[in-house]
Amino acid sequence: MRAEAPAVSDQSLAQALLLRGDEDAFRELYTRHTPRLFQFVLRIVGGAEHDAEDVVQETWIRATSALATFRWEAAFGTWLTGIGLNVARSLLRRQGRWELPMEADTPEPSRPPAADGDRIDIERALALLPTGYRTVLVLYDVEGYTHDEIAERLGIAPGTSKSQLSHARRALRRLLEPHTQEAHEHA
């Protein structure tokens, strides 16, 4: 089923917001793009909803301030997500949680007891990953960015993105392995 195009384009709304400070236009943009932005940011900050909401608010303030500089060569949502990623990184850095690239000898996260059965869900496993690993894995495996795009956004080399992804995947698989298999491996 095809999604219908909105009656008013993001660019028209952004123009009304930029020229007149149109609150209705802002609310429309907010309604369209915030659910996507919030989910993305929530994964980056490791599932802390309060932090994610702070990041979303700051993202909208920065985006609205910088609206005049946006050249509409990319989708508005993509541009917004990029700002959201930077704001989230700033928050994690202030909290002392931002590490990228992670050192090769970074200890892998310990597996928490499973709430039900012998598996933990993917969201919980993602939240347990070290911040740097999690960010690269979310951008690549969930959001579909390329290593070049990730490198550009995070200010790292593409090779670093690849190696971080490799570590992140290994850590994720360990977290998601059933207890029984883990027990066999230890035996």
Added chain:
Amino acid sequence: MNTPDPHDDELPPALRQALRGLPRERQPGRLLEERTVRALRESGLVQAAPPRGIRRLPMAWLGGAVAASVALFASGVAVGQWMGGRTTAQVVSAVQARNDQQTALLVQQTGTAYIQALHQLAARDSAGAADPQGREVATHLFRAAAGQMVRIAPNDAVAGAVMASNPRQDTAAAHRAHQQVLWF
């Protein structure tokens, strides 16, 4: 977007698919929008919109609403005046009707008392004990009543006959009686 690379073999297909299938949208808390709008207003990036419900009304709708309000007001005034007029007329009519009833009741009560007094006067007259003064008063009042009856019903034969009978003598007798009677 990315293409398969050498690291892909590190992720089982099911896990890779599960990661791609994770939800992409999630609603934040309901207050976040208002919080964000308030922050944007404070920084001057957004102008406060007029209260909802008014700002989105088109001019034609507003004009229609004003016209409807005026029509409603005018019809209300007209209905109010009609109701007020009708009420006043009803009150006046009711008061008038009440006055008529009270007058008729008064005539009946005093008339009955007058007849009863005449009855007693006649009884005393038969016994030879009647005071001539009583007779004169009775005659005077009878003529006075006949005079009012002529005003009410000019063609009434009884009243006309009473008034036509020896008015001067009756009037003089009544005048004397009036001077001697203590009215109460």
